[in-house]
Amino acid sequence: MKAAEIRSKWLAFFESKGHKIEPSASLVPHNDPSLLWINAGMAPLKAYFDGRVIPDNPRIANSQKCIRTNDIENVGKTRRHHTFFEMLGNFSIGDYFKEEVITWAWEFLTDPKHIGFDPNRLSVTVYPEDEEAYRYWNEKIGLPAERIYKLEENFWDIGEGPCGPCTEIFYDRGDKYGDLNDPECWPGGENERFLEVWNLVFSQYNHNKDGSYTPLPNKNIDTGAGLERLTSILQDVDSNFDTDLFMPIIERTCEIAGVRYKVNADHDVALKVIADHIRTVAFAVGDGVLPSNEGRGYVIRRLLRRAVRYGKTLGVDRPFLHELVSIVGGIMGVYYPEVVDKREFIEKVIRTEEERFHETLSDGLALLADLVKHARQAGQTEIGGQDAFKLYDTYGFPFDLTEDYASEQGFTVDRAGFDAAMDAQRERARAARQDTGSMNVQGGPLADYTEKSEFVGYNDLTLEGAVVK
Numbered sequence: 001m002k003a004a005e006i007r008s009k010w011l012a013f014f015e016s017k018g019h020k021i022e023p024s025a026s027l028v029p030h031n032d033p034s035l036l037w038i039n040a041g042m043a044p045l046k047a048y049f050d051g052r053v054i055p056d057n058p059r060i061a062n063s064q065k066c067i068r069t070n071d072i073e074n075v076g077k078t079r080r081h082h083t084f085f086e087m088l089g090n091f092s093i094g095d096y097f098k099e100e101v102i103t104w105a106w107e108f109l110t111d112p113k114h115i116g117f118d119p120n121r122l123s124v125t126v127y128p129e130d131e132e133a134y135r136y137w138n139e140k141i142g143l144p145a146e147r148i149y150k151l152e153e154n155f156w157d158i159g160e161g162p163c164g165p166c167t168e169i170f171y172d173r174g175d176k177y178g179d180l181n182d183p184e185c186w187p188g189g190e191n192e193r194f195l196e197v198w199n200l201v202f203s204q205y206n207h208n209k210d211g212s213y214t215p216l217p218n219k220n221i222d223t224g225a226g227l228e229r230l231t232s233i234l235q236d237v238d239s240n241f242d243t244d245l246f247m248p249i250i251e252r253t254c255e256i257a258g259v260r261y262k263v264n265a266d267h268d269v270a271l272k273v274i275a276d277h278i279r280t281v282a283f284a285v286g287d288g289v290l291p292s293n294e295g296r297g298y299v300i301r302r303l304l305r306r307a308v309r310y311g312k313t314l315g316v317d318r319p320f321l322h323e324l325v326s327i328v329g330g331i332m333g334v335y336y337p338e339v340v341d342k343r344e345f346i347e348k349v350i351r352t353e354e355e356r357f358h359e360t361l362s363d364g365l366a367l368l369a370d371l372v373k374h375a376r377q378a379g380q381t382e383i384g385g386q387d388a389f390k391l392y393d394t395y396g397f398p399f400d401l402t403e404d405y406a407s408e409q410g411f412t413v414d415r416a417g418f419d420a421a422m423d424a425q426r427e428r429a430r431a432a433r434q435d436t437g438s439m440n441v442q443g444g445p446l447a448d449y450t451e452k453s454e455f456v457g458y459n460d461l462t463l464e465g466a467v468v469k
């Protein structure tokens with residue numbers, strides 16, 4: 001089944017259950033200074049959830065483009081993470097609640113008319129105190145107790161405001177992906193044998209200022225399922241990257257670089273990172289974000305530069321990312337016409353930025369050559385950490401490039417000094433950010449911005465990990 005068909009099935013299924021289909025909103029939040037990017041299907045619908053706006057239909061479904069920079073280090077390493085992905089969602093604004101959402105999720109996933117997963121491969125997690133959810137899974141759906149895992153993390157809470165337990169659905173990909181005796185293989189563990197596909201959030205409490213929780217008069221449902229993950233299972237491939245959503249981009253990059261996929265592990269990571277980042281950048285530029293030195297533009301600039309550097313590891317030394325935009329359009333244009341309609345503009349922006357970065361890299365190289373020359377004259381054999389950091393910070397010159405060049409010249413680089421300078425900069429950025437609450441997962445050097453950020457993923461509390469190599 002093609003990814004586009006899965007998306008259509010999702011929308012048709014929830015339409016048949018009385019939902020209004022909303023088109024994907026822009027990646028750039030509208031009237032919401034608390035978020036840098038739309039990072040979940042619910043994010044553009046917040047005004048319905050907090051009661052500021054009453055929807056004409058309390059049941060809504062969508063396929064929403066999302067950006068999550070906190071997952072950048074996972075890209076290419078895990079089978080399931082992207083910086084840009086599509087979240088399929090269904091929502092109830094004070095309408096249906098746990099029983100319906102669980103019943104429909106099961107129907108959609110297991111009925112051969114829709115997704116048709118083997119029911120024996122599905123497990124779920126619930127919040128330990130959420131006996132209601134447990135009962136629906138166990139008694140109504142008939143899931144045996146050993147396939148219902150109780151996890152303390154299954155509580156979605158961003159501090160003050162609506163919050164509540166959630167239940168997540170995992171697909172067991174089988175022995176090939178890990179040993180069942182290893183707890184890391186169980187849902188919630190590090191292993192990806194059980195692939196998290198869908199999160200159902202029951203927002204039923206208000207987290208009050210004084211720390212207490214009281215039931216909400218209007219209970220809401222907010223769910224999110226990753227299209228790329230469903231697709232990887234249905235296409236029976238190793239990772240999200242091996243699906244029809246990514247393969248044409250990887251194949252084109254292979255042609256450009258003259259390499260082959262699945263021959264060299266480092267090349268594969270590079271191919272995946274490039275395929276990931278070009279989607280993010282193409283869509284963000286399509287939504288009006290231009291590379292710059294702050295906020296969203298800075299994220300885009302860093303992602304592009306990261307992709308260029310990974311391109312270099314494949315031996316590509318010329319601007320090439322812009323050539324992938326038409327491939328992205330070919331894959332995604334059916335549902336997101338903006339990447340096709342604005343193709344020329346997106347290509348031009350990316351090309352210009354790539355060219356600039358190549359120049360910057362040569363400027364950085366000239367500076368580095370100069371540093372080496374002076375150090376040699378002074379009888380030293382090491383490049384200072386501050387200098388290496390300046391190359392990184394001002395010229396986008398990654399530490400490993402500095403190190404490679406230095407070692408060719410018989411020099412070392414002061415790694416500890418570089419790390420200390422990096423930490424100091426991070427500290428400055430942290431201090432500059434406002435108090436953002438526990439759910440600010442978009443922080444880190446990639447997103448060195450001052451906007452407040454909240455509701456970024458349901459249970460992912462990681463703050464760090466957005467370091468650009």
Ligand code: ATP
Binds near residue numbers: 080087224226459
């Ligand atoms: P994970 O634990 O795998 O990082 P998550 O718990 O952070 O996922 P949620 O915040 O629950 O994810 O988001 C709902 C769904 O969106 C997930 O179940 C998954 O299918 C999908 N999803 C989340 N993050 C990503 C990502 N970075 N790339 C692709 N799909 C994602």
Ligand code: MG
Binds near residue numbers: 196199458
């Ligand atoms: Mg989750």
Ligand code: MG
Binds near residue numbers: 196
């Ligand atoms: Mg998770």
Ligand code: MG
Binds near residue numbers: 457460
């Ligand atoms: Mg996550």
